[in-house]
Amino acid sequence: MSADPIVVRASDRAGTAAVASAVAGLLRPRDAVLLVGGLGAGKTAFVQELCAALGATEPVTSPTFNLVHHHSAGALEVCHVDLYRLERTGELDDLGLDDLQDAGAVLVVEWGDLAGGALGGALSVAIEDLGGTARRFELTDEGGQWASRWPALGRALAAAS
Ligand SMILES: Nc1ncnc2c1ncn2[C@@H]1O[C@H](COP(=O)(O)OP(=O)(O)OP(=O)(O)O)[C@@H](O)[C@H]1O
Numbered sequence: 001m002s003a004d005p006i007v008v009r010a011s012d013r014a015g016t017a018a019v020a021s022a023v024a025g026l027l028r029p030r031d032a033v034l035l036v037g038g039l040g041a042g043k044t045a046f047v048q049e050l051c052a053a054l055g056a057t058e059p060v061t062s063p064t065f066n067l068v069h070h071h072s073a074g075a076l077e078v079c080h081v082d083l084y085r086l087e088r089t090g091e092l093d094d095l096g097l098d099d100l101q102d103a104g105a106v107l108v109v110e111w112g113d114l115a116g117g118a119l120g121g122a123l124s125v126a127i128e129d130l131g132g133t134a135r136r137f138e139l140t141d142e143g144g145q146w147a148s149r150w151p152a153l154g155r156a157l158a159a160a161s
């Protein structure tokens with residue numbers, strides 16, 4: 001049985017950065033983070049803050065057109081994926097995300113729900129726009145890879161909010 005989801009709120013972008021930083025501190029090679037939320041919810045902003053927290057120095061922009069951007073982020077390779085323009089499920093296989101993950105990269109996937117579970121276990125981060133700069137985050141361990149990290153994530157997120 002997986003642990004209960006963790007819900008946390010941010011009142012502004014700095015709050016989102018604190019949430020992303022809490023996740024960044026517990027990331028391991030081969031993790032997948034699925035970002036779920038409507039247009040403009042803050043998925044790309046979350047990836048920007050996550051990569052910054054990991055130590056990335058180059059700008060993180062939306063990979064809407066070429067679907068995958070690669071970033072060196074401190075000790076980790078982050079593959080930033082945006083599935084919004086995915087037109088058929090076969091296209092997901094063409095992206096070779098499994099191979100990138102096998103090579104040790106962390107996958108961070110906008111519109112992660114469109115992957116339909118094809119990536120195996122993941123940390124799901126559902127972002128809801130509460131109006132203005134307020135956001136609600138619901139984090140779920142899909143697959144159990146985060147089980148041993150869940151208490152630490154809960155503490156880090158409590159400290160972040
Ligand atoms: N608390 C917050 N957290 C994240 N973004 C915020 C916050 N407050 C305001 N914003 C702004 O909201 C916008 C979110 O846009 P962003 O591109 O990250 O959304 P997205 O979910 O990736 O959209 P898309 O569906 O087009 O990919 C940015 O301009 C960001 O600065």
Ligand SMILES: [Mg+2]
Pocket residue numbers: 043044045062082110
């Ligand atoms: Mg985006």
